[in-house]
Amino acid sequence: MRHLTYLGVLAVCLLAAIWLEPVLRVGVLRQWRRLLKTLLPVVLVFVAWDILAIAAGHWWYDPGQVTGVTLPGRLPLEELLFFVVVPVCAVLAFEGVRTVTGWPAEDERDRR
Amino acid sequence: MSYTITALLGLAGALVVDLVVLRTRLVLGRVFWATYSIVFVFQLLFNGLLTGRGVVTYDPAAILGVRIVYAPVEDLVFGLALVLLTLSLWAWWGRRETAT
Numbered sequence: 088m089r090h091l092t093y094l095g096v097l098a099v100c101l102l103a104a105i106w107l108e109p110v111l112r113v114g115v116l117r118q119w120r121r122l123l124k125t126l127l128p129v130v131l132v133f134v135a136w137d138i139l140a141i142a143a144g145h146w147w148y149d150p151g152q153v154t155g156v157t158l159p160g161r162l163p164l165e166e167l168l169f170f171v172v173v174p175v176c177a178v179l180a181f182e183g184v185r186t187v188t189g190w191p192a193e194d195e196r197d198r199r
Numbered sequence: 200m201s202y203t204i205t206a207l208l209g210l211a212g213a214l215v216v217d218l219v220v221l222r223t224r225l226v227l228g229r230v231f232w233a234t235y236s237i238v239f240v241f242q243l244l245f246n247g248l249l250t251g252r253g254v255v256t257y258d259p260a261a262i263l264g265v266r267i268v269y270a271p272v273e274d275l276v277f278g279l280a281l282v283l284l285t286l287s288l289w290a291w292w293g294r295r296e297t298a299t
Binding site for chain 1: 230245257282
């Protein structure tokens with residue numbers, strides 16, 4: 088089970104935010120195209136950063152706590168998932184804040 | 200280049216995207232900071248868990264050595280850059296879809 092540590096942390100992180108979709112009806116997953124277009128550049132930039140940092144020896148992962156599925160650039164699968172899960176959670180939180188407070192974001196202010 | 204430098208460059212890049220490139224200007228509004236304060240709490244929790252359990256280890260030479268809940272302070276800068284870039288793009292695509 089220890090090799091599922093990182094994957095488990097990601098799953099808990101996603102669960103901590105995903106309830107906002109059905110409960111507050113934030114409509115983030117419903118706008119899946121907009122979400123994909125947001126995620127793609129983020130994943131590309133941060134995966135590149137991660138691969139360079141791993142190559143430079145800035146950080147490394149405990150082989151005993153990851154699944155062992157490794158992508159090109161010695162990138163653990165979990166790291167790729169991290170850059171999907173965290174942005175999804177951030178967008179859910181952002182829309183959650185807007186839904187609860189009714190505050191417009193800056194981009195909406197421009198529209199008026 | 201150390202993680203300290205790359206994290207600051209990453210944050211600078213995200214700020215340029217938000218303020219200049221996409222002009223979403225999220226950092227000037229309260230929605231972003233309210234969101235970030237929530238994300239920040241979870242980041243401390245999950246980042247602390249990953250770092251504290253040794254899932255990820257940092258080269259001491261690449262970081263300042265200042266740690267908050269096990270995680271190097273650079274991770275917080277990295278996280279802010281990640282969240283800002285994500286939300287700036289999200290807001291930008293939202294604005295485009297509304298405009299058309």
